[in-house]
Every structure is written in structure tokens, then in C-alpha cells.
Amino acid sequence: MESVANQLCPNPIPNPNPTSPPSPSPNPNPDQVANELCREAELVDDAYYVLEARRTEGEAVPLPAINVIIEACAQLEDLDRAFATWGELEAFGLAPDVHTFNALLHTCVRTREMGSGQRLLQRMEAAEIKRDAQSYFLECALA
Numbered sequence: 001m002e003s004v005a006n007q008l009c010p011n012p013i014p015n016p017n018p019t020s021p022p023s024p025s026p027n028p029n030p031d032q033v034a035n036e037l038c039r040e041a042e043l044v045d046d047a048y049y050v051l052e053a054r055r056t057e058g059e060a061v062p063l064p065a066i067n068v069i070i071e072a073c074a075q076l077e078d079l080d081r082a083f084a085t086w087g088e089l090e091a092f093g094l095a096p097d098v099h100t101f102n103a104l105l106h107t108c109v110r111t112r113e114m115g116s117g118q119r120l121l122q123r124m125e126a127a128e129i130k131r132d133a134q135s136y137f138l139e140c141a142l143a
Contacts, residue, residue, distance in 0.1 A: 041076055041078065041081070043072075044069055044072045044073060044076065044078075044081065047068075047069055047072075048069050048085060051065055051066065051069070051092070055091070055092050060093075061092050061094070063089075063094045063095075063096075063097060063099075063100065064099070066085060066088075066089060066092065066094060066100070067097075067099045067100050067103050069085050070082050070085050070086060070100065070103035070104060070107070071103040071106065073085065073103075073107055074103055074104075074106040074107035074109075074110050075110070077107070077110045077111050078107070079107050079108070079111045079113055079116070082103070082104055082107040083104070083107075086100065086104055096127070096129070097129065098124075098129050098130065098131065098132050098135060101120060101123075101124045101129060101135065102132070102134045102135055102138060104120050105117050105120055105121070105135065105138040105139070105142070106138060108120065108138075108142065109138055109141045109142060114142050117138070117139075117142040118142060121135075121139060121142075
């Protein structure tokens, strides 16, 4: 789990075992991290708890780290976990961006929650968050 946790935040956790492989790049591909996390729902929870601990310690948690967790929820087809994570953004002092909404929309598409997806598109518009190519693709998938 430590290697995935290191990938979620720009300040990796020090490796206590110098004989193990070095920490991953501080700028990993978010899709690769989400793919790693979605192997088990427990990994998603563990990653979230790492971020929550960082927040509790007064450290900033980057929005892309939360977005990776939401995307992993999409891949797990876990709508409740994705929306619960989204609901905690304010506690982290964060606001959703287009990538947050895309991860949530992806979850709606994967779980066939078309109504929830349409409501997300409305919230996105109300928040004046501009859609990108992926947003439009996901909107078409909701139709």
C-alpha cells in the first residue's frame, strides 16, 4: 500500500526499508494509480485514509489525489464510495474541477446511474466548470 500512497501525494512517505525499491515518481500517471487502487476496494479505503491523515496533520492534500480515488471507485463500479469521497472535498478545503466531475460521471456510466449523471452535468454547469472532451464523451455515454 505504501507505494500507492506515495503516488497520491507530492511529498512521498519516506521508505523505512532502504533495501526495497525506490519510491515512485512524484508525478505518476493518475490512470495508472487508479488502476493500481481498484484491484481491491480495501486499497481505495487505505489510500483515502492516508490522505485523511495528512489533512488531519495539517498537510495540504492535492485535488488530483482525491480525483484518483474517485476514479478508482468508478473502476470498481462503487457509486456510493465515489459520491462519499466527493462529499468530503470541502473538509479537505478543496472544490471539484472538471477531472472530479469526469471521475464521477465515469462512475455513473459504469453503474448505469444515468439520472445521477445528468444531475452531475447540471451541477457542473451551475458551478461554471467548463467541460472537456472527456466530459462530452461521458455525457454521450449517459444518453
